[in-house]
Amino acid sequence: MKTFISKKALVLYLISTFLSYFHTVQASNDYTLVVEGYDWGPAVSKVILSLDAPTKVVDFKDYSVTVERSSDCVEIPAALTKGIRNVVFAYISDEKGNRVKEGSFITLVLSVAPNLPLGSPFQYATSGKCRGNSWVKYQVNITDNKTSKVWNKEKNRIIPLIDDFDLSGKYPYEAGKTMSYAAFSPKNKAAKSPLIIWLHGGGEGGTDPTIPLLGNKAANYASDDIQNYFGGAYVLSPQCPGAWMHNKDGVTTHGKEDDVYNKGLMALIKDFVKSHPDIDTKRIYVGGCSNGGYMALKLILNEPNYFAAGYISALAYQSQYITDQQINSIKNVPIWFVHSKDDGTTVPENTVVPVYQRLKAAGAKNLHFSYYDHVIDLSGFFGGKNYYYTGHWSWIYSHVNAAKLDFDGTPVLLNGHPVTIMEWMAAQKKK
CATH class of the missing domain: 3.40.50.1820 (Alpha/Beta hydrolase fold, catalytic domain)
Structure with a gap:
């Protein structure tokens, strides 16, 4: 016995499937930044990645992170506009960065130090319309070197305290x-x-x-x-x-x-x-x-x-x-x-x-x-x-x-x- 599907139902099904797939692909590009305050000022200390499926295993060596810092308000020295952020640890987490045994997120811990200005979401200026400290645009790009998957869309930002x-x-x-x-x-x-x-x-x-x-x-x-x-x-x-x-x-x-x-x-x-x-x-x-x-x-x-x-x-x-x-x-x-x-x-x-x-x-x-x-x-x-x-x-x-x-x-x-x-x-x- 043959089953017939109307053209309208088929179109709706295809649209629904596409949107579901599109949402999944988009979600896989999402990341959350964690900005913490240190003795010398703020730094982006972690990045939380959303996954397509739950996992129990993660290796920090599989990931590379680059950053681009820009501003419409202050002039950033060329050497401080882009570069590599070193990943020092990784763990399975929830969407807020809390460690779990199995989950759909992983948290990458990034190296921070007073002499690593690429880690700062602030830029200090002594003159101009944004004198003093101001936020910069902080674009992060993360690559899973095993799968070539890329995360490049900031979804959220967590700033403890x-x-x-x-x-x-x-x-x-x-x-x-x-x-x-x-x-x-x-x-x-x-x-x-x-x-x-x-x-x-x-x-x-x-x-x-x-x-x-x-x-x-x-x-x-x-x-x-x-x-x-x-x-x-x-x-x-x-x-x-x-x-x-x-x-x-x-x-x-x-x-x-x-x-x-x-x-x-x-x-x-x-x-x-x-x-x-x-x-x-x-x-x-x-x-x-x-x-x-x-x-x-x-x-x-x-x-x-x-x-x-x-x-x-x-x-x-x-x-x-x-x-x-x-x-x-x-x-x-x-x-x-x-x-x-x-x-x-x-x-x-x-x-x-x-x-x-x-x-x-x-x-x-x-x-x-x-x-x-x-x-x-x-x-x-x-x-x-x-x-x-x-x-x-x-x-x-x-x-x-x-x-x-x-x-x-x-x-x-x-x-x-x-x-x-x-x-x-x-x-x-x-x-």
């Missing part, structure tokens, strides 16, 4: 002007939770709050390791449209005249606290690096009774522009400074050293200063103590909670026990 932040914050600090900010809410909230405020450096201004969080690993204040010290804390990361130290003429001030952002920034902070009534107003901490270090100290000088403590690295506020009366007004505010002796950008002899000495002379009791010879590789992967980052990057010691020594080289003690900068800060509370 950053994905836990609300990045939609906008505050109208002046008529017609807004300030962006990122906010993290603690996973384990207490009846009252403290607030950690981080103020970025001069290279992270603009309107994209992911830049300050990744530019120098500030997102780490939302990590479990640091959050545990505080029993869960809000993290607020405001972003300056320009640079915190700009005066009304757009020129950098080191404290000689007023900047144009501190009043609007303080209004943003107070508005955030007001809109989150479970924030413990006796445990609000402000810190920052370089430009942000200047601004953190500026806010403390303006309202010394508002903050429970300050944590300031690479201070850019010059001591000569701080009066003795101002020094005296903040001597009871707990502050921990972090700086490196070889910082050629915020020269310590002009900034943090005299400020610290003047506060000590004024009678400051709860005052600490971790003063390093160099900013070294704390991970140990790139030379350890023998690898030097630029001396301006002392905020690394704060972000990874490594600062623990005082100005005289002895451990900072709390109730007789050695503590790190975050342990110390978590214990500070306004009376």
